[in-house]
Amino acid sequence: MASQSSPGRFRVTQLWTSGRWVKLIIIFLLTAFAALMVYPFLWLAFGSFKTGSDIISQPIQLLPREWTLDGFRLVWGQSGLPRAYFNSMFVSSLIVFSTLLTSSLGGYVFARLKFPGRQLLFYFILATTMVPFVTLLIPLYLVMLDLGLLNSYAALWIPAGVSSFGIFLCRQFILGIPLDLYEAARIDGAGDFRIYWEIILPLIRPVLSALAIFSFLGAFNSYLWPLVVLNNQDLYTLPLILVQISTSMGATNYQAVMAGSLLASIPTIVVYLIFQRNFVRGIALSGIKG
Amino acid sequence: MAATVTRKYQASSKTIRPWHNVSGMGVSVALLLLAYYGVIFVYPFYRAIWLSFHNWDFIVDPVYVGMRNYDHVVRDNYFWQAAKVTAIFSVAEIVIALTCAFLIALGISQLSSGFLQRFYLGLFYIPVVIPSIVSILLWRFLYLPNDGVLNGLLTRFGLPQQPFLNSSDQALWCIIAMVVWANLGGASIIFFAGINEVSIDLLEAAKLDGAGLWRQTKDIILPLLRPIIFYQVVVSVIATVQMFEQFYLLTGPGFSTRTLAVYTYELGFRTLNLGYGAAVSIFIFLFLLIATVIQFQRFLASRD
Numbered sequence: 001m002a003s004q005s006s007p008g009r010f011r012v013t014q015l016w017t018s019g020r021w022v023k024l025i026i027i028f029l030l031t032a033f034a035a036l037m038v039y040p041f042l043w044l045a046f047g048s049f050k051t052g053s054d055i056i057s058q059p060i061q062l063l064p065r066e067w068t069l070d071g072f073r074l075v076w077g078q079s080g081l082p083r084a085y086f087n088s089m090f091v092s093s094l095i096v097f098s099t100l101l102t103s104s105l106g107g108y109v110f111a112r113l114k115f116p117g118r119q120l121l122f123y124f125i126l127a128t129t130m131v132p133f134v135t136l137l138i139p140l141y142l143v144m145l146d147l148g149l150l151n152s153y154a155a156l157w158i159p160a161g162v163s164s165f166g167i168f169l170c171r172q173f174i175l176g177i178p179l180d181l182y183e184a185a186r187i188d189g190a191g192d193f194r195i196y197w198e199i200i201l202p203l204i205r206p207v208l209s210a211l212a213i214f215s216f217l218g219a220f221n222s223y224l225w226p227l228v229v230l231n232n233q234d235l236y237t238l239p240l241i242l243v244q245i246s247t248s249m250g251a252t253n254y255q256a257v258m259a260g261s262l263l264a265s266i267p268t269i270v271v272y273l274i275f276q277r278n279f280v281r282g283i284a285l286s287g288i289k290g
Numbered sequence: 291m292a293a294t295v296t297r298k299y300q301a302s303s304k305t306i307r308p309w310h311n312v313s314g315m316g317v318s319v320a321l322l323l324l325a326y327y328g329v330i331f332v333y334p335f336y337r338a339i340w341l342s343f344h345n346w347d348f349i350v351d352p353v354y355v356g357m358r359n360y361d362h363v364v365r366d367n368y369f370w371q372a373a374k375v376t377a378i379f380s381v382a383e384i385v386i387a388l389t390c391a392f393l394i395a396l397g398i399s400q401l402s403s404g405f406l407q408r409f410y411l412g413l414f415y416i417p418v419v420i421p422s423i424v425s426i427l428l429w430r431f432l433y434l435p436n437d438g439v440l441n442g443l444l445t446r447f448g449l450p451q452q453p454f455l456n457s458s459d460q461a462l463w464c465i466i467a468m469v470v471w472a473n474l475g476g477a478s479i480i481f482f483a484g485i486n487e488v489s490i491d492l493l494e495a496a497k498l499d500g501a502g503l504w505r506q507t508k509d510i511i512l513p514l515l516r517p518i519i520f521y522q523v524v525v526s527v528i529a530t531v532q533m534f535e536q537f538y539l540l541t542g543p544g545f546s547t548r549t550l551a552v553y554t555y556e557l558g559f560r561t562l563n564l565g566y567g568a569a570v571s572i573f574i575f576l577f578l579l580i581a582t583v584i585q586f587q588r589f590l591a592s593r594d
Contacts, residue, residue, distance in 0.1 A: 026397045027406075033394065034413040037471065041416055043439060044428045056437035059446055105319050113316035121320055128331050132532045132578055134551045135571040138558040139337035143329065159330055162323070192315040221422040223535040224551075228559060239423035243539065246427050254431065261424040272419045 048072065048259040055254045071259030075245060080233055081260055084241035088220060089267060091156045091237065095219040098161040100208050106162075107170020107204070108196050112182065122171070129164045133224075141228050155229040156237070160219055166211050173207045174200060209275040216271045238264045341568035348562050359569035369570060371545050372553040373577075379466060379549065380530040387470045388522055391477035392515075396507065398478070399485045411482060415475035422472065426539050429468040430455070433540075461542020469536060477522055484518040485511060520589045527581050531574065550574050 043062060047055050048071050050064040057065075075081055109115075110122045140159055141150075149155040177200070185195050223239045230236060236244070242260055249256045342359055346352035363369050398410050417425065432439045433454040441451045455461045488511055496506050512519075534551045541547055548556075550570065557567030 023400065023402065026400050030394070030397050030401075030410050034410060037474070038413055038416055040428055040432060040439075040471070041420060044424070044431075047431075058442055060439050060442035102323070106323060109313075109316045109319040113313035115312050115316035115320055117320065118316070121324065125323065125327065128327060129528075130575075130579060130582065131331070131335060132528065132571075132574055134532055134534075134554050135338055135575045136331070136334045137554065138564055138568055138571065139334035139341065140330070141558075142337060143334055162326055162330075167323075192313050196315075217419070217421075223423060223538075224555065228555075239421065239535070242423050242427060246430075257427060258431075261427050265420050265424050268419050268421050272415075 044258055045262055048255065048262040050255055050258075052253055052255050055258070068255075071253070071255030071257075072263070074249070074253055074256040075260040075263070079245050079249070079256075079260070080236055080241050081238075081245070081263065083234060084236050084238045085263070087153075087235055088238040088264075091153055092216055092219040092267075094153070094157045095160045096212055096216050098157070099163045099166050099215040100212060102162045103166030103170045103211055104201060104204060104208060105196070106167035107172075107174050108200050110167065110171045111174035112195075113192060122167075125164045125167055129168075137224070137228065144229055150229050151232040151235060153235070156222075156226055156235075159225065160215075160222065163211070163215060166215065169207055169211060170204060173204050177203055209277070213272055213275050217268055220268055338568050338571060341565050342572050344565045346564040348564060352565070355565070359566050360572075362566065363569050363573055368545065368548075368553065369550075369573070372548050372550045373573075375462060375545075375547060376531055376549040376551075379462060379469075379533075380527055382463075382466050383469050383473075383530050384523060384526045386466070387473050387526070388477055388519065390470070391474050392481050392519075394474070394478045395481035395485055396511070398482055407482075411475075411479055414478050417472045418475040420472075423535065423539075425468060425472045426536060429464075429471075430540060433464055455540055455542055458543045458546035461540070461547045464542075465536050465540050465547060468540070469530070469533070473526075477526075480518060480522065481515065484515045488514050516589075516592070520585065524582055524585055527585070528578060531578055550577075 039062075046063055049067050049069070051066060051068050051070060054061075054065050106125070110118060144150050144155045149158070181199055182195060185199055190198070221239065222237070226237050226240055230240065233241075233244075242257075242264055245260050246257045341352075343354060343356060344352040345355050345359070394410075394414060398407050401407050401410065420428075435441065435451070435453055435456050438454070440454065444451055453460060454464050492510060493506060496510055501509070531549075532551055533549070534555065537547050537549050537552050538555070551574070554567050554571045554574065557563045557570060
């Protein structure tokens with residue numbers, strides 16, 4: 001079928017015969033809406049280079065009246081930000097790595113391998129997504145307390161290290177890979193693990209990219225759980241330290257809070273840019289579409 | 291095309307060939323997952339239920355109280371106030387965000403170059419990529435009553451200043467606006483991917499029959515997107531009900547923005563009322579379960 005689009009490649013079709021002016025109106029509306037969406041972040045980004053009084057002086061102005069790096073100097077030098085930066089990057093990387101590993105392994109095992117209780121375990125893992133994290137919050141805290149893991153990287157890592165959603169996503173994706181591929185590999189004498197490593201992993205890259213973005217954002221944004229299990233400031237992640245900065249410096253040094261916020265946004269933006277090439281494709285191909 | 295792919299999935303999942311009987315790799319991965327979910331899910335979930343039947347303040351030993359915690363929850367005005375805030379937030383956020391996201395995706399799908407499509411999707415996705423804590427701090431600045439950007443803009447256009455987060459009527463809507471802003475781009479991409487999958491043949495046939503913008507959207511695109519919309523709603527309900535820091539850090543006066551999640555946190559970690567907090571959190575679970583089951587039923591019914 002010539003007209004069949006490959007999913008995720010941006011297809012350009014005109015759904016309806018629209019005149020040039022209709023298209024212009026669409027572009028105008030989209031641009032206006034997009035400007036509204038982007039403006040707050042631009043204000044933050046430029047605000048980081050303003051002086052404190054510039055930020056609040058009326059009338060509101062997007063660009064700094066006077067460019068300065070004061071905010072960055074203040075926030076980098078006089079807060080736990082550098083340390084929190086490391087903590088957040090370290091823990092989020094661990095979480096992304098273990099999520100991708102366990103999701104692809106789990107997805108493969110549930111989609112293609114035989115073992116007793118396979119269906120049952122899969123539906124159980126799916127069912128766990130129905131229980132909200134707040135319901136587990138208090139007892140999970142108690143588990144960490146019992147294991148002596150409060151105030152540790154492990155406490156941040158373990159509850160987020162495996163993703164039920166990720167396992168589900170990978171399974172759906174792997175079920176869609178033609179069986180011929182397995183049979184060919186099997187005839188060549190490949191075992192389960194080699195098929196996983198050499199056939200499955202390369203083929204599910206798009207879905208793993210999407211998953212990497214999701215799990216990195218999730219880990220990096222996590223606020224409630226670190227708030228509960230950490231009170232040692234050396235282990236604070238960026239969200240915790242940013243709130244602390246905004247409490248201690250926010251009343252007087254807006255520019256420092258804004259500079260800190262801008263610095264904290266860099267990792268998520270970079271991760272998104274790295275993985276986004278496959279992102280829409282991952283979404284289009286995954287089970288998300290039902 | 292979406293339909294054929296789904297059929298392929300279903301068919302292949304039933305026809306797994308018996309290459310071997312039991313896979314060693316399968317068993318090992320399954321055992322690891324079982325152990326993990328035992329520690330991280332089964333035991334804590336059991337413990338949550340157990341706690342909800344006890345009173346415990348972390349100091350004196352837990353005391354069994356039967357159904358008393360549940361009894362209190364049902365009569366607790368603070369609980370119902372929090373439930374109301376959570377429900378209003380969840381419904382309003384989802385309706386507004388998904389409607390806007392669909393319109394955006396539809397608009398972007400009409401652009402005539404892949405570059406422009408990517409460009410606009412990227413712009414709408416920026417707030418999703420910004421860490422949520424940064425959005426919260428940023429919007430707190432925007433909402434500042436005296437020096438804030440929004441009041442500055444209002445003044446410039448000759449409009450009266452607003453109290454925003456300082457008003458118990460406006461605070462919740464301020465948070466809704468922020469969360470819509472932060473989440474819109476994600477739903478837009480998913481809708482766009484869905485619209486992208488709609489068969490061109492179908493649309494061209496409809497176009498030949500004289501179906502315009504409205505008919506194509508209503509009779510072809512929306513029905514085909516129903517599984518995506520359903521999925522988005524289910525996932526958004528679960529996500530919005532659990533949101534925490536948005537309310538914890540952008541607090542309105544009194545209890546105007548205290549959700550069930552914040553209430554649970556306060557009971558568990560502020561007032562150290564662990565048993566009662568667990569009971570409240572079990573109610574959150576039940577609400578979500580009921581909401582999801584109803585949505586599934588309606589979705590399945592609408593397919594017949």
